[in-house]
Amino acid sequence: MSRKREQEVEKDNGERWLLTYSDLITLLMIFFVVLYSMSKIDAQRFQAIAESLNKALGGGTPAKIELANSPTGPSLFQTGTPSSQATVPGKGTNPNNTTYTDPAASTNNSKAGQGNADEEKMSIEEIKAKLDKFAADNNIQTKLITSIEERGLVVSLQETLLFESGSADITAHARDILEKVTTVLASSPNQIRVEGHTDNLPIHTSQFANNWELSVLRATNVVEILQKDGITPDRLSATGYGEYRPIASNDTEEGRAQNRRIDLIILRSKYDVTEPSNLAPASDSLAPVPAVKP
Template sequence: MSRKREHEAEKENSERWLLTYSDLITLLMIFFVVLYSMSKVDAERFQAIAESLNKALGGGTPARIEMATSPVGPSLFQSGTPSSTTTVPGKGTDPSNTVNADQETDGENKYAGQGNTDAENMSIKGIKAKLDKFAADNGIQAKLVSSMEERGLVVSIQETLLFASGSAKIDLRAQEILQSISTVLASAPNQIRVEGHTDNLPIHTAQFPSNWELSVIRATNVVQILQHEGIAPGRLSAAGYGEYRPIASNDTSEGHDRNRRIDLIILRSKYDVTEPQQTPISAPLAPAMKATP
């Protein structure tokens, strides 16, 4: 009897490896299911969640998370490929004259796949083309410059096109320029932020105690012109940065000229989540009817 029991015990122990094997197969299956689910994240929802979390945690700017596209949809895993270059027409084959392919397409490919639709990219690209043509036709392409950034289209207007030095008054010629710009901007529903910038030369007058006031009032005056020309006020906002967001060195007069500017930012729609939401105003209550005796 004892030999029979020992034989049965040995038989049972020899099959215990199947439990370990089945557990391992189950874990592998769960691991690949998780990987598959991560590779099919909804890009727009994921970007919105990331930006909301960043804002809630005190981040100054929305989080930027690169999303790569694949045949099955957006993926968190981005494959690296060598950036292609192209030669600028009319500049020969000198390697110094080659530019990145992203620059040839005005940066559209650079910011694709980050929650931006093709329709919005085409709309912003069309606005840029119209403004560039307007600047070239009027010979002001050096003072009215548009560029693509991650946040949207930035239209930078130098001070001399809009204001006299140390002034926030918009003259007739400046109003005509802003009128033409507003006609182009009215075609898109995007939010528009007007930013005022100055150089680092101090100002201290009764109207403008510092560059802060000068930059803010200039931006506000531009907003009023855009609103007067038909852009919905709910799309507009104004900000003043004074001398603290330069784009060139303040050590030269050319740098001063570049830093004294008004920037019109046509924000991409994904940044709507960081803008204050409009709260509908409830209708006033009707007066209560007085009961007749």
């Protein structure tokens, strides 16, 4: 009787390896499930981020990134070079993938972006040509100078064309010139930044404590004239740099005369993302600070 019990105990002990084996299989299954879940990305979210960065760096308003939906995307371990094709929702053939790539849509978007850049370049060159002709017709080529830079079209107006020395009041002759300039700039939707500059000779009068104040007020007065002549105020901004952005040496009278100027910057559209917008949602605005009672 005792010998039979010993045999049953040995038989039970021999089958215990199945418990360890089943635990190991379960852990392996969980491990591969975790790896599989980590290998999936949100394709729609990734595409939205890529489009937003592309528009921010290349021009235009960045697209709004929607993070509410999270469809399953392609595996991170998928081999091959990713293509820059557009994804179209709702037309996928794979039941686990709700998007597919449309080469035609990607090509059309690329051509549209290039077309907008070319049109803007032509617009800037046309404005420059008109202003150059206006300066030549009025014999002020040395006082109204245009140049195309990376940030856009720069129209430099020398101090003697707009102001008396040490004054921020625009002369009557300058108002006529600014009116003609406004008729050319009004046709473009681009942002316009008005920059005031001076030389390094110190100024200290009852109206201005330094060159910085003089440059700011001059720029502001020019902005007011441009607005009155038809340019919408949401396109305008004023900046004063004083003597700290010279374009020539201040060691000579000729150099100081070049530095005393007003620059009208017709910014390229890609800089719209850096300009404050009046279309910002109300939730992003700062709440008013309550008054402190004495």
